[in-house]
Amino acid sequence: xxxxxxxxxxxxxxxxxxxxxxxxxxxxxxxxxxxxxxxxxxxxxxxxxxxxxxxxxxxxxxxxxxxxxxxxxxxxxxxxxxxxxxxxxxxxxxxxxxxxxxxxxxxxxxxxxxxxxxxxxxxxxxxxxxxxxxxxxxxxxxxxxxxxxxxxxxxxxxxxxxxxxxxxxxxxxxxxxxxxxxxxxxxxxxxxxxxxxxxxxxxxxxxxxxxxxxxxxxxxxxxxxxxxxxxxxxxxxxxxxxxxxxxxxxxxxxxxxxxxxxxxxxxxxxxxxxxxxxxxxxxxxxxxxxxxxxxxxxxxxxxxxxxxxxxxxxxxxxxxxxxxxxxxxxxxxxxxxxxxxxxxxxxxxxxxxxxxxxxxxxxxxxxxxxxxxxxxxxxxxxxxxxxxxxxxxxxxxxxxxxxxxxxxxxxxxxxxxxxxxxxxxxx
Numbered sequence: 001x002x003x004x005x006x007x008x009x010x011x012x013x014x015x016x017x018x019x020x021x022x023x024x025x026x027x028x029x030x031x032x033x034x035x036x037x038x039x040x041x042x043x044x045x046x047x048x049x050x051x052x053x054x055x056x057x058x059x060x061x062x063x064x065x066x067x068x069x070x071x072x073x074x075x076x077x078x079x080x081x082x083x084x085x086x087x088x089x090x091x092x093x094x095x096x097x098x099x100x101x102x103x104x105x106x107x108x109x110x111x112x113x114x115x116x117x118x119x120x121x122x123x124x125x126x127x128x129x130x131x132x133x134x135x136x137x138x139x140x141x142x143x144x145x146x147x148x149x150x151x152x153x154x155x156x157x158x159x160x161x162x163x164x165x166x167x168x169x170x171x172x173x174x175x176x177x178x179x180x181x182x183x184x185x186x187x188x189x190x191x192x193x194x195x196x197x198x199x200x201x202x203x204x205x206x207x208x209x210x211x212x213x214x215x216x217x218x219x220x221x222x223x224x225x226x227x228x229x230x231x232x233x234x235x236x237x238x239x240x241x242x243x244x245x246x247x248x249x250x251x252x253x254x255x256x257x258x259x260x261x262x263x264x265x266x267x268x269x270x271x272x273x274x275x276x277x278x279x280x281x282x283x284x285x286x287x288x289x290x291x292x293x294x295x296x297x298x299x300x301x302x303x304x305x306x307x308x309x310x311x312x313x314x315x316x317x318x319x320x321x322x323x324x325x326x327x328x329x330x331x332x333x334x335x336x337x338x339x340x341x342x343x344x345x346x347x348x349x350x351x352x353x354x355x356x357x358x359x360x361x362x363x364x365x366x367x368x369x370x371x372x373x374x375x376x377x378x379x380x381x382x383x384x385x386x387x388x389x390x391x392x393x394x395x396x397x398x399x400x401x402x403x404x405x406x407x408x409x410x411x412x413x414x415x416x417x418x419x420x421x422x423x424x425x426x427x
Contacts, residue, residue, distance in 0.1 A: 056088025
């Protein structure tokens with residue numbers, strides 16, 4: 001199959017075509033020509049306003065209902081969501097029923113990638129059943145294909161476990177990911193602790209619940225060595241702690257949920273459970289510090305933290321509803337609508353493409369003649385609505401349902417398959 005893409009601006013600093021507008025010819029999973037001359041024959045021709053291409057994106061934090069709760073999301077629907085969102089790959093958290101923690105679990109996840117554009121990369125639990133008590137057989141699951149080690153939505157609360165994990169993973173340069181939250185300080189908490197939570201009468205989760213774990217983990221990282229990634233930081237002090245640690249030379253990276261760059265705790269005054277997420281939405285001051293952290297490189301990665309839940313888990317009393325927001329399908333539209341004036345496009349792409357690949361030790365791709373086709377094609381001038389019709393997830397727990405957007409992913413290519421929005425193609 002031949003696909004001809006006209007007048008596309010390249011965002012790929014490693015490519016000679018970076019920041020240039022070119023024509024691309026893709027055939028059988030390979031970029032066969034750039035700026036071809038003459039009359040080009042192709043099965044598909046793609047043209048759109050403000051058309052861009054960058055190496056395909058990687059979401060470093062997604063969840064699925066499979067195994068155990070496939071009605072919320074299964075691997076097939078998750079792959080469709082990721083494709084539509086522009087992701088060539090995503091790191092799957094191990095929280096499922098049963099937990100993704102042994103060789104068979106890892107191979108099951110990987111087996112679903114054969115016919116999918118978007119590849120689901122399994123992480124494995126650090127502790128058995130993510131309970132923080134007993135170390136998992138991490139070497140075995142690493143050889144089976146686990147890309148990182150984390151208890152996902154559960155924090156590593158046991159200091160001894162964290163130290164041993166950091167030391168053990170050094171044997172094969174493995175990555176430890178921690179979700180920083182002190183269970184006791186966050187106990188029964190429903191939202192950010194502050195003026196809003198007091199006014200609403202909801203138990204709050206203080207900034208300290210996150211910051212004290214980050215402080216502890218950084219001390220233990222300095223003691224044990226290894227490399228550590230913090231997932232979903234949310235407070236201004238967390239950003240500063242990690243900034244200082246990087247200045248000292250510690251091997252630490254971190255990510256932020258895109259919703260924490262956009263939404264604050266005032267949104268919860270509606271008692272809409274679609275705003276209920278962990279860590280909780282914080283304050284405008286925290287948002288400003290997080291955006292500054294993205295811009296100065298303290299925050300390495302932006303994630304969707306896609307956590308799908310159906311109405312049975314969300315449409316209930318606020319304190320009974322599950323934590324979580326889905327969003328992998330709309331990470332680009334959210335950026336363009338709310339953050340394009342605060343974070344440069346090149347920086348945003350870096351946070352969802354080259355940085356996560358570097359952290360997970362995944363080969364970087366280039367957009368150049370003769371290279372495998374491994375890129376995301378998107379327009380920053382395409383009006384559409386995210387609603388029940390366009391939503392590809394089995395769940396709908398997003399506060400942005402029925403929102404109009406003006407940026408859209410048009411296609412994701414990899415060297416075996418490609419996804420196309422047929423609206424933008426013609427023969």
